[in-house]
Amino acid sequence: DIQMTQSPPTLSAFVGDRVTITCRASESISVFLAWYQQKPGKAPKLLIYRASSLDSGVPSRFSGSGSGTEFTLTISSLQPDDSATYYCQQYNSYFRTFGQGTKVEIK
């Protein structure tokens, strides 16, 4: 299976800060990477697919980049509503795998 490693596990930032989360794949996955946001007690919500395509209705402060084995999710100006756990997921094979998550907290 393809292993996905996210960093950092947690981060704390101020409203308005630029925040970056990194996701690394154990082998090349081209651009077959998605990002999700999950709030406590809720289902994950798709933010980005194909590494950099924003899902419908997702605020433009979210962006994704990368290809091959290294990817990033950036929040350009952190908002209070962005407090959540973020997961990356590869879909280069049927056997989808997720990163372990990054918890984003507001200072």
Next chain:
Amino acid sequence: EVQLLESGGHLVQPGGSLRLSCAASGFSFSTYAISWVRQAPGKGLEWVSGVTGSGQTTKYADSVKGRFTISRDNSKNVVYVQMNSLRAEDTAVYYCAKEGSTTGMLGYYFDSWGQGTLVTVSS
């Protein structure tokens, strides 16, 4: 509006069985593959199983292969997962999720999720 509604989760003893259902609405059901993804308490997400839009192809994670069986009824817009020989490590919230491709094939991201149903395996 796409809606996925899971049901069937509850407390079951180790070695027991359970069938979860996922009722779908708001989209052309047979056009899309559907997967089950689970989340153990306080843990991350784990893809468990998926079925193509036609129902002809199914895939399983190694952790559940031979114990879980996924199926779908396109006349009722429902996906099922039959879970047998349940173990404590199967305890999780189980989500059904719609795959993000109109090909009906497996192997994509998940663009819609249900609210989840909790399965607890304990004596």
